[in-house]
Amino acid sequence: MHRIRFESGQINVGCFIALIVLAVAVVVAIKTIPVVISMGDMEKEIEALAARANIPTYTNSVIRGRILQKAQSLDLPVGPKNIRIERNSQYIRIVVTYDLAIKYPFYTYHWHKVHDFTSRLF
Numbered sequence: 001m002h003r004i005r006f007e008s009g010q011i012n013v014g015c016f017i018a019l020i021v022l023a024v025a026v027v028v029a030i031k032t033i034p035v036v037i038s039m040g041d042m043e044k045e046i047e048a049l050a051a052r053a054n055i056p057t058y059t060n061s062v063i064r065g066r067i068l069q070k071a072q073s074l075d076l077p078v079g080p081k082n083i084r085i086e087r088n089s090q091y092i093r094i095v096v097t098y099d100l101a102i103k104y105p106f107y108t109y110h111w112h113k114v115h116d117f118t119s120r121l122f
Helices: 013-051 060-073
Strands: 083-087 091-103 108-120
Touching: 013 060, 013 091, 013 108, 060 083, 060 091
Parallel strands: none
Antiparallel strands: 083 091, 091 108
């Protein structure tokens, strides 16, 4: 009787390894992509605030408050001590630093992020 190899329950080892790699990639993507999107939104907000800093109503305390509001809405661990604003007659520099812990099933990744923007004041 003629038997087909796949009917006996055998599986290619390469296929099994590829499925494991695919599963790991999916888990990493599910945990990492929302964090990266939140950090991108925070970066855009800081850049916009630095660009509008020459408006008289945008004082350092207003900018700090807006950054804290945005961080709270994005669930990012930013406090008042994590925000540094330096301003002189020509430039404003906004530096926001924070640490994120991304928890994977068998590992926790600690991500230190620094947003540093400098904008010219007119």
